Amino acid sequence: xxxxxxxxxxxxxxxxxxxxxxxxxxxxxxxxxxxxxxxxxxxxxxxxxxxxxxxxxxxxxxxxxxxxxxxxxxxxxxxxxxxxxxxxxxxxxxxxxxxxxxxxxxxxxxxxxxxxxxxxxxxxxxxxxxxxxxxxxxxxxxxxxxxxxxxxxxxxxxxxxxxxxxxxxxxxxxxxxxxxxxxxxxxxxxxxxxxxxxxxxxxxxxxxxxxxxxxxxxxxxxxxxxxxxxxxxxxxxxxxxxxxxx
Amino acid sequence: xxxxxxxxxxxxxxxxxxxxxxxxxxxxxxxxxxxxxxxxxxxxxxxxxxxxxxxxxxxxxxxxxxxxxxxxxxxxxxxxxxxxxxxxxxxxxxxxxxxxxxxxxxxxxxxxxxxxxxxxxxxxxxxxxxxxxxxxxxxxxxxxxxxxxxxxxxxxxxxxxxxxxxxxxxxxxxxxxxxxxxxxxxxxxxxxxxxxxxxxxxxxxxxxxxxxxxxxxxxxxxxxxxxxxxxxxxxxxxxxxxxxxx
Numbered sequence: 001x002x003x004x005x006x007x008x009x010x011x012x013x014x015x016x017x018x019x020x021x022x023x024x025x026x027x028x029x030x031x032x033x034x035x036x037x038x039x040x041x042x043x044x045x046x047x048x049x050x051x052x053x054x055x056x057x058x059x060x061x062x063x064x065x066x067x068x069x070x071x072x073x074x075x076x077x078x079x080x081x082x083x084x085x086x087x088x089x090x091x092x093x094x095x096x097x098x099x100x101x102x103x104x105x106x107x108x109x110x111x112x113x114x115x116x117x118x119x120x121x122x123x124x125x126x127x128x129x130x131x132x133x134x135x136x137x138x139x140x141x142x143x144x145x146x147x148x149x150x151x152x153x154x155x156x157x158x159x160x161x162x163x164x165x166x167x168x169x170x171x172x173x174x175x176x177x178x179x180x181x182x183x184x185x186x187x188x189x190x191x192x193x194x195x196x197x198x199x200x201x202x203x204x205x206x207x208x209x210x211x212x213x214x215x216x217x218x219x220x221x222x223x224x225x226x227x228x229x230x231x232x233x234x235x236x237x238x239x240x241x242x243x244x245x246x
Numbered sequence: 247x248x249x250x251x252x253x254x255x256x257x258x259x260x261x262x263x264x265x266x267x268x269x270x271x272x273x274x275x276x277x278x279x280x281x282x283x284x285x286x287x288x289x290x291x292x293x294x295x296x297x298x299x300x301x302x303x304x305x306x307x308x309x310x311x312x313x314x315x316x317x318x319x320x321x322x323x324x325x326x327x328x329x330x331x332x333x334x335x336x337x338x339x340x341x342x343x344x345x346x347x348x349x350x351x352x353x354x355x356x357x358x359x360x361x362x363x364x365x366x367x368x369x370x371x372x373x374x375x376x377x378x379x380x381x382x383x384x385x386x387x388x389x390x391x392x393x394x395x396x397x398x399x400x401x402x403x404x405x406x407x408x409x410x411x412x413x414x415x416x417x418x419x420x421x422x423x424x425x426x427x428x429x430x431x432x433x434x435x436x437x438x439x440x441x442x443x444x445x446x447x448x449x450x451x452x453x454x455x456x457x458x459x460x461x462x463x464x465x466x467x468x469x470x471x472x473x474x475x476x477x478x479x480x481x482x483x484x485x486x487x488x489x490x491x492x
Contacts, residue, residue: 015338022301022340030298034353037294041287048283052276055268092261094268103370107280110356110363117356124349 024132025154031125032146038118045111046071052104056096059088071111135219138231139238140212144193148216151190159224167191167213191216195246196238211241270378271400277371278392284364291357292317298350302342305334317357381465384477385484386458390439394462397436405470413437413459437462441492442484454488 046067053074054061060082064070073082083091096104125146129137133155136145151169152158158166168175170189178185188209191197197208215234222230239245292313299320300307306328310316319328329337342350371392375383379401382391397415398404404412414421416435424431433452437443443454461480468476485491 015336018338019340022342026301027342027346030294030301031349034294034298034349037290038356041290044283044287048276048280052280055272055276090261092264094265096268096273099370099373100273103277103280103367106363106366110284110359113356113359117352120352121349124345127345 023154024128025149025156028125028128028132028146029150029153031121031128032143032150035118035121035125035143035146038114038121042111042114042118043067045107045114049104049107049111052107055094056101056104057082057091057093059083059091059093060086063088068115071108071115075105075108075112133220133223134229135223135227135231135234136216138229139215139219139234140194144190147190147193155220155224159220161217161220163210163213163217166216167209196242196244199244199246200242208242212238269400270374271395271402274371274374274378274392275396275399277367277374278389278396281364281367281371281389281392284360284367288357288360288364289313291353291360295350295353295357298353301340302347302350303328303337303339305329305337305339306332309334314361317354317361321351321354321358379466379469380475381469381473381477381480382462384475385461385465385480386440390436393436393439401466401470405466407463407466409456409459409463412462413455442488442490445490445492446488457487458484 049071050061057074057079060074060079061070063086064073077085079091079093122142126137126142129142129145133145133149136148136155140148148158148166148169149155152161161169168186168189169191171186172189174183174186177183187206188197191209191212192205194212196212197205200208215238219231219234222228235246295317296307303320303325306320306325307316309332310319323331325337325339368388372383372388375388375391379391379395382394382401386394394404394412394415395401398407407415414432414435415437417432418435420429420432423429434443434455437455437458438451440458442458443451446454461484465477465480468474481492
């Protein structure tokens, strides 16, 4: 009987531990992954939508290359207005009936919603990160913060990485090729998505990624140990060093 | 001047021809392809949704294997109700706040809409096919009709195929392997999706696909030349021959 009681107690403890094991890291990483998937589905839907809509209005389909705006505009404006806006005198597209246009517009709505949801997810991530890792968020922005967290698995693990690891996160293939064959080491992994690196000249990529990784390493350590907010200072140091605003 | 006029006339003729080249085949094939894509995106979204929702209610996530019902049910019922319905006494999922649940529910709505749209598309296809190829529709149903049309490119081309070609449509790889190496020929291509073939014993697959292909070949020829409606008769002949209802 005492054994039974002990067993029940242990099980309850386990259940509670499992419950508590869900934390902000899990939630943020799921949101990042969802954005990844939504970007893929959005692209798929708009590509399909374009092919279909091109039967009706090929001139506008060709003219508007932005995927997100495409689905929004064909929902808000009719064919005549769109043709006028792009100064097309005539259309070689078919005059579709209302019944034939309807499924196209339904698909367009789904695509538009898809992009709207990506924005909702980003807002949610920012809301979570303001508390969870405000310094990281300030230095690299919402999407890259999320990707770094997802790659590391948690803020704790990310805070334990040295700057040199952070610099090449996401370039594992090139890193191991370097170790194995002595090929040139990677200069950056996913940090290339940061404007400071992306907008630099090719030859400065390595240097900028290294400096950026230094600041990220500091930011996540402060975030993990719940230190004060030094994000603005870190960001300013980067901007001053390279004389750019981002 | 006369030459100018002639040129303008020719161009106008061309524009009109292009306009008229869009026909029911194009519209139906676009709808089939859209359904194909929507099935992929739906699966992607629900897979992501499941992983996220499992932080909150892993018991229900595990229990409900149907992708379409999953997103619908978690939107309509709360955690407590769902747990009761599957007779789970407790949940090891975390108690998420309203803010943390919101993005999950937004994703669930997008997934649910995705499946609703597939149904809209099917209805649209059926509406088009009632006029365009009623006999084919009656014999093989809306989805398989669409796939056969998409594979052939148009009703005209499908109507020119002999039954033996229709039988192996979608099994091109196996067919050419047969021609090249003398391996066994395929017994069916996409016709295996038809209940008459799918629900038969393995050894009857070839025979059933062959008979079905015969009837399809008749149906599409009648459809293309706008003959009378013989779909019910063809279907009944198939059902009688194999003594099944589909």
